[in-house]
Amino acid sequence: MHLYTMSASPNGKRVAIFMKEKGIDIPTTEIDLRAGENLTEEYRRKNPLGRVPVLELDDGTFLSESQAICLYLEGHHPTPNLFGESVEERAKIEMWARRVDLNFLMPVAQGFRNLTGYYKDRETCVKEWGEVSALAARDTAVLLDAHLANNQFLLGDRYAIPDMTLAIVMGFAKNVGQDFFDLPNLSRFYAHATARAAFQ
Ligand SMILES: N[C@@H](CCC(=O)N[C@@H](CS)C(=O)NCC(=O)O)C(=O)O
Numbered sequence: 001m002h003l004y005t006m007s008a009s010p011n012g013k014r015v016a017i018f019m020k021e022k023g024i025d026i027p028t029t030e031i032d033l034r035a036g037e038n039l040t041e042e043y044r045r046k047n048p049l050g051r052v053p054v055l056e057l058d059d060g061t062f063l064s065e066s067q068a069i070c071l072y073l074e075g076h077h078p079t080p081n082l083f084g085e086s087v088e089e090r091a092k093i094e095m096w097a098r099r100v101d102l103n104f105l106m107p108v109a110q111g112f113r114n115l116t117g118y119y120k121d122r123e124t125c126v127k128e129w130g131e132v133s134a135l136a137a138r139d140t141a142v143l144l145d146a147h148l149a150n151n152q153f154l155l156g157d158r159y160a161i162p163d164m165t166l167a168i169v170m171g172f173a174k175n176v177g178q179d180f181f182d183l184p185n186l187s188r189f190y191a192h193a194t195a196r197a198a199f200q
Contacts, residue, residue, distance in 0.1 A: 003028040004046060005053035010105070010172045011066040015053045017164055018070045020198035022077040026055075039122065067097065070161060082161045089155075096154040096162035104144070105169045107137035112176045134178050141180040148185035152192060159193070167193035 003026045005012040019026065031037045031052050038050045046054045047064040055063045055072065063069055074083050084090030113119055114130025144166070147154070153163045170180055170190050181187045193199070 001026050001058055002056040003053060004031055004043070004056070006031050006033050009033060009052060010109070010168055011051070012053050013168045014066040014165060015055075015069050017168065017198045018073060018082070018161070021080060021082060021196075022073060024073060024077055036122070067101070067161065082159075082164070084160065089158075092155055093160045093162060096160070097165065100154075100162045100165050100169070103140040104137055105165060107133040107140070108169050108173045108178055111137060111178055116176055137173070137178060138180070141183055141186060145183035145186045148189045153189065159196070163193050167199070
């Protein structure tokens with residue numbers, strides 16, 4: 001296997017921290033996103049969307065989408081379990097994973113992309129969309145903060161992949177002008193999640 005990623009990017013971090021949870025080490029090529037190494041014809045043969053991370057499997061096929069990569073790794077390295085054991089638990093983890101991805105990660109990412117101009121060499125930045133997205137992320141953060149008032153993690157006392165994503169996105173957002181640390185329960189959650197060895 002071979003991993004193509006930018007480990008410091010949010011989705012790169014998802015796979016990097018997940019691998020640390022599992023104690024997995026995979027030969028890795030760092031892709032310089034700022035320099036557009038992900039936009040070359042050669043890279044797009046691995047992922048036509050031109051995004052990181054991508055995992056090259058031993059049969060030469062390519063897997064992209066960070067959560068799909070994590071799911072693949074979980075299948076081969078089941079401990080610790082981060083995707084759920086029972087049908088009910090798996091469904092609840094999927095529910096939270098989709099909520100965090102669609103309603104938090106995506107608007108934070110849209111805020112970042114449209115307000116900072118980081119990728120202005122490759123896409124049109126719409127300031128108003130960035131602002132609307134940042135507000136949408138804030139709305140979700142308030143809902144999550146209320147949920148976490150009575151829950152240590154999203155599923156109660158059970159840490160799972162959506163918790164990892166939530167903590168990664170909170171840390172990323174703070175560095176790009178979207179700060180959710182005034183929300184006390186989210187802030188406490190972040191401290192717990194990032195105290196895990198995989199985050200060090
Ligand atoms: N849904 C994809 C998103 C991948 C993604 O957007 N990756 C970003 C880094 S976090 C990227 O490659 N950006 C480069 C670009 O937009 O040119 C996943 O989960 O892997």
